[in-house]
Amino acid sequence: MERISLNEVLGQLRNSVFRNYGQMFKSQTQLTTGQRLQRPSDDPAATRRVMDLTAQREAISRHISAGERGQAYLDSSTAALSDITDSLSRARELAVQGANGTMAPGDRAAIAAELEAILGNVLTAANTQIDGRHLFAGTRSSTVPYRMVTGSDGLQRVSYAGDNSSYAVEVAPSVFHELTLPGSEVFASGPRSATTFNGTTGALVGAGSDSGTGFDRLLLRHTQTLFGATPTANGTDPITGLKPGVSSVAADTVLGSGASIVLSTDATGAGSISLNGGPAQTFTGSETNLEVTGANGEKLFVDVSALTPSLSNASVGVNGRGTMSTDGGVTSVAIDFSNNAQQVVDSETGAVLHVDARGINRSGTTEVRYGTSSNVFDALLAIRDILSNSTLPPAEVSAQLNSAMADLDRGTGTLSSAIARLGGRSSQIERTGERLADLDVTLESLRSSEADVDMAEVMINLKQQEGLYNASLMMATRVQQLSLLNWL
DSSP states (O other): OOOOOHHHHHHHHHHHHHHHHHHHHHHHHHHHHOBSOSSGGGOHHHHHHHHHHHHHHHHHHHHHHHHHHHHHHHHHHHHHHHHHHHHHHHHHHHHHHHTOTTOOHHHHHHHHHHHHHHHHHHHHHHTOEETTEETTSTTOTTSOOEEEEEOTTSOEEEEEOSOSOOOEEEEETTEEEEOOOOHHHHSBOSSOOOOEEESSSOOEEOSSOOOOOSEEEEEEEEEEEEESSSOOTTOOOTTTOOEEOTTHHHHOOBOEEEEEEEEEEOTTSOEEEEETTOOOEEEOSOOSSEEEEBTTSOEEEEEOTTOOSSOOSEEEEEEEEEEEESSTTSSOEEOOTTOSSEEEEOTTTOOEEEEEGGGOOBOEEEEEEOTTOOBHHHHHHHHHHHHHOTTSOHHHHHHHHHHHHHHHHHHHHHHHHHHHHHHHHHHHHHHHHHHHHHHHHHHHHHHHHHHBOOHHHHHHHHHHHHHHHHHHHHHHHHHHTOOHHHHO
């Protein structure tokens, strides 16, 4: 019969104590942490499933946070556009007041001052930013989208530095929502229509597609006057001896070849002269800078000091050369009086204007309106400038204000549409967030079933393991009390 040594018995008892203690400690840890899986080796398959579920929940959390930030963008954009809409409503009320033909210029100027303040408020709202991003700059969110600039022509314009894109964010896996609307889309007053001119220079809208927006000024300048059918290099008519006066280049207003002068002289060179059927003006024959005014207010400065004597109602053709510019004269193009689609390019904005130059007959400024391509800023500026212009007759004030108010109304309609679109996007993001929150609850339930303990089961196991551990300790104590005589 094989004898079992005391050391072997003690070793088995020690292993039982350690094993029972380890199981009891595991149950105690699960009970205090609430986690069934303390290490991957506890259940490798369950650990993998828990890791996948945790990763999915983290992704959901990121998407929900992105959606919450997105709603902040949309809410801020909606608030800014609502504020602008209120400002435009007030501006229209003021424009209606200003269109009253009985209003004095001083009263219209006071209204223009309030419109200046409204314009500043609208500009500030259009440059609204949140979290360091400008809401209406497109994807150029770090750039201030709208700035007030004054061109070389003296006109104030609101320039746009953003782009035509939108900033989007992923609010769910592979689901993107645009959070912004570009200012070029939000503040537009409508699609492009025909360009119109308003002035007395004879310039007409040319053939071709213009690229400007809002309002502009076409500046026509006189550069040289030539007299007669075969003028000399300095413009002198070799037949009558009529030549440009000292102030001709700077002060003549006649452009093109449609004007004519009729003059008579006596034997001494004295006589009379008239321009385009205007009042006849007498001269002594010594004048080198005689001002002659036509029937419509056009002017020429002439030198009559070398006229041929004894002329009788001699008719002299006038050819006035000049230039056109839309940037206040910074750059200009020589007028081609035979061209019905001459291009004039603004060096500051790059806008292209097509001009029918065939009817141009005098220098000056022609107001240009690029159809309904203007934006709300152009409309506000136009209303302000019309009310500030004390030289316009009441009928012209009313006509121009009505045109500007039509642009303002279109701009208000575009803003209302933008507010509705932003509201729709906010609702979509909210619904997506609610769906993700429900999914997160489901994923947490699955994760809990894999990783969390059944508290009742663990407490029962712990009681059993405590009993086994205590029993193993008692057995070890009794064995250690045995003497050599117990084994003999």
